[in-house]
Amino acid sequence: MYLKKLVNQSLVVFTLISPLTSIAIAKTGTVVTKMPLDPAHGLLEAKSQYRIEYTAVDGVRGKGERTDSAAVFIPFGPEPEGGWPVIVWTHGTVGINSDCAPSLNTRTARDSQYLNTWLSLGYAVVAPDYPGLGSDGMHHYLNAQGEGWSVLDGIRAALTEFPLKNELVLVGQSQGAHAAFAAAGYQPTYAPELNIIGTVLTGTPYFSAESDVASLFTKSDDKNQSSGDPKIPYIFYIWQSAADTNPTLKAENYFQNAALAQLDEAKALCISPLTQKVMHNRLNMNNSLTPNIQSLLTNALPSLSYPTLKITHPVFIGIGGDDINVPTAMQQQFAKDVQAAGTHTNIHLYPGLDHSGAVNPSLRDSVPFVLGLKDKP
Numbered sequence: 613m614y615l616k617k618l619v620n621q622s623l624v625v626f627t628l629i630s631p632l633t634s635i636a637i638a639k640t641g642t643v644v645t646k647m648p649l650d651p652a653h654g655l656l657e658a659k660s661q662y663r664i665e666y667t668a669v670d671g672v673r674g675k676g677e678r679t680d681s682a683a684v685f686i687p688f689g690p691e692p693e694g695g696w697p698v699i700v701w702t703h704g705t706v707g708i709n710s711d712c713a714p715s716l717n718t719r720t721a722r723d724s725q726y727l728n729t730w731l732s733l734g735y736a737v738v739a740p741d742y743p744g745l746g747s748d749g750m751h752h753y754l755n756a757q758g759e760g761w762s763v764l765d766g767i768r769a770a771l772t773e774f775p776l777k778n779e780l781v782l783v784g785q786s787q788g789a790h791a792a793f794a795a796a797g798y799q800p801t802y803a804p805e806l807n808i809i810g811t812v813l814t815g816t817p818y819f820s821a822e823s824d825v826a827s828l829f830t831k832s833d834d835k836n837q838s839s840g841d842p843k844i845p846y847i848f849y850i851w852q853s854a855a856d857t858n859p860t861l862k863a864e865n866y867f868q869n870a871a872l873a874q875l876d877e878a879k880a881l882c883i884s885p886l887t888q889k890v891m892h893n894r895l896n897m898n899n900s901l902t903p904n905i906q907s908l909l910t911n912a913l914p915s916l917s918y919p920t921l922k923i924t925h926p927v928f929i930g931i932g933g934d935d936i937n938v939p940t941a942m943q944q945q946f947a948k949d950v951q952a953a954g955t956h957t958n959i960h961l962y963p964g965l966d967h968s969g970a971v972n973p974s975l976r977d978s979v980p981f982v983l984g985l986k987d988k989p
Contacts (some may be wrong), residue, residue, distance in 0.1 A: 621910065637787045640677065641768025641803075649683055652718050657731035658685040663715045665747070666769035671751045671761035672743060672857075672915075681746035682766040683725070684774055685737040695777035696736035699982075700767055700796070701727060703739065704786035704815070705757035708753055708849050708884035713746030714739060723785075725972055733979065736776055740766035750856045750879070753819065753849035754787060755915045764803040771806075778797070781982050782811040783969055786938060789816035790918075793940035796927070797919040810985045811923065812978045814930040815938045815967050819916040825906050827942060829897040840891035842937050844871070844900055847908075848878035848886070850936040852983035854912055866908055871900035921953035928981045933963035 643929060649661040662684045670676040686696065703723070706712040719727070740763045740901050744751030763782075770776055784792030796811045801846055852875075857863045867875055881889070907930055909916075927950060931943040943963075951957045960977045962970040 615983055616935065620853075621774060621781040621853045635734055640669050641765040641772070643769045643773045644679055646773060649715065650911070653715065655685050655719070655724060655728055655731060655737075655773070657687060657728040658737075659688045659965045660686045662774075663770060664768060664773065668762045668765035670743065672755050676949075678743060678749070679747055679816075680741065680743050680762045680766065681715055682738060682740040682770065684770050687731040687734055687736060689734060691775050691927065692734070692777070692960070693774045696734070697777050697779045698767070698770070698781070699727075699730045699735045699737045700763065700780055700782045700792070701730075701737050701739040702759070702763055702782065702788035702791040702797075703741075703783035704784075704788050705753075705846065705849070705883050706745065707886070707907055708744065708751040708852055708878070708881050709882065710744060710746055710748070712751075713741040713884040714744050715741050722968055722971055725754045726785075726975070728916065729972075729975055729979070730766060733983075735781075736952050738767060738770045738775065738776070740791075748886055749850065752853040752856065752915070753846070754790055754819075755853065756790065756794035757798070757915070760798040760919070761802060763795040764799060765792055767806055768803065771838060778805075778807045780806060780808045780914060781806060781985065783978075784811075784813055784816075786815040788815070789813035792922075793927075794918055796923045796925070797921075800924060810926050810928070810982060812928040812930075812982065814971055814974050814978075815932065815935060816929065816946050817938050818942050818949075819840070819909075819913055821913070821950070823909060823913070825897070825901070825909060828909075828939065829901075836956065839896060840889065840894045841896040844874075844890045844895045844897075845878065845883060845886045847901070848875050850912055850916075851875065852878055853915075854908060859904070866902055868902060870898055871895050910943035921950045921955065923950070926958060926981070926985065928958045928978050928979065930974035931959070931961050932965040932967055932972055933961055934965060935967045935970070937967035 616635055643664050643666050645665040649663045654661045665679050665681050668680045670678045703714050743758050743762050782792040792811055929947045947959045958981050
């Protein structure tokens, strides 16, 4: 198996994750199943494509083993000496139901264009689904440790099974930017054998002790009070994740009557149909949330927060100037704080582009950024 010896030598039975937590990881990052990916879920620039299931540590609970899934795409062309360099694609919000997993669905035109670009440049793509997407249990939305550990274990698994080089770039959009930056932060202690040389982010969510609902939502004025807000589904997913951990939470304490029906549907509906219902029913901060929603955000902060803002490799940050899904101001504060923490950053603002619209145009800057990265000795 490719790089199996390297990975097995690097793994130890107990790896220190934090000053208070040690967990066995000797068997994680191991492929359990490997099968050809459904062609309908594939990419045109991939010579071969697979869906794998792999063992991972349950980052939501902080212990125990689970099985997660990922897609792996190998580009056309002769295999380079040492294997294909890797783009680790961490996807944006798809939902919290297992059936919403990207490896089980056709990718959007936006994401297909984006990933085909990297494949055409000679990168393999490893695309983890995250815990609870394509696997057992509810997906805990924006749980940094859950996402980050699973992504790193997915990389380990792919390196042992495919002709890949241990030269990795994390690339994420929206929730995927959250997952990528979390993985970058956890990597030095959780998976030190992985050679991550850069991270590329667009539409990055950011939560800190200063975060409040007002930073996510602008109170609608009289003229726009009946408009729907595409951020409401994100709050639904955060609440459902919290309620899965703490079943004593009462929805009516956090949501007004107008939102309760859609809140329950959020367990099953993937992001596109859920957003369509929210917009059709004109759900927004004014008619959907109660003042207690701030306590939900505050209590969720430990799981939403990144382990560190100081990353040991260069980080590209792309920001849509007209992003309302992840407010532009939130992303700019993230970029400012990451830079202040001492991370080498490459920051780009795309005026007039929204959350989705900035993704592919950012390639004009992120491709040169990635091509210019030097492999670590």
